[in-house]
Amino acid sequence: MDHIQFVYTFGMEESEVEERLRSEVAGVLSLADxxxxxxxxxxxxxxxxxxxxxxxxxxxxxxxxxxxxTTEASFVLFGVEEPESWSVLVAGTLRRLTGEEREAFDAAEINEDFGPFRVFDEAVDEVELELFEMEISSVTGRQTGR
Known part of the structure; x- marks a missing residue:
């Protein structure tokens, strides 16, 4: 490792992790079959x-x-603004919201909470919106710099 560049990472404070989860709008959801x-x-x-x-x-x-x-899903948020970077990794089970749970999110709230819905080559009226909850089993936040 004499010629390999590296940087140490540090655990994020719980308040920093919470802020990233609340303020960032998108990440990568990883599933498995x-x-x-x-x-x-x-x-x-x-x-x-x-x-x-x-x-x-x-x-x-x-x-x-x-x-x-998927038995356990993971979700990652990350950002890189050289020379600093951060990531938050969340793991847990996913379950579809139904009935009253689903109805608790009206259209205005869904638009505010999730932003615009991205449609690819489907007709909008042929796409049903489904809401899922991740019941969190673990959260890890790491960052560089300090």
Whole structure:
């Protein structure tokens, strides 16, 4: 390692992790099906206890098929502004919100909490919005500099 550049990282304070979870708008949600991994950029909402994700279902969503087979998902937020960087890694189980839980998020609140919904080649009226909660089992925050 004589000629390899490196930088030490340090654990983030809980308040710093909470602030990143609340203020950052998007990260990468990682899912798995047996031995196949699938990472997808998504908007999230953090209420202080759980993470929420809004995913689209067009009846053949790869994301949703992976959600159904994922035992434990992970979600990562990160930022790099040289020479400093940070990351927050959250792990937990995902569950679909239904009934009253789902209705607690009205359209205005969904728009405010999650930002614009990204549509690719589907017709908007053919996409059903699904909300998922990540029941957090672990959170780790790391950063460089100090």
């Amino acid at each position: 047996d031995g196949t991994a699938y990472g997808v950029p998504v908007h999230h909402y953090y209420d202080g206890e759980s993470l929420y994700f809004r995913l689209g279902d067009d009846d053949h969503s790869k994301k949703l098929s992976f959600v159904e087979t």
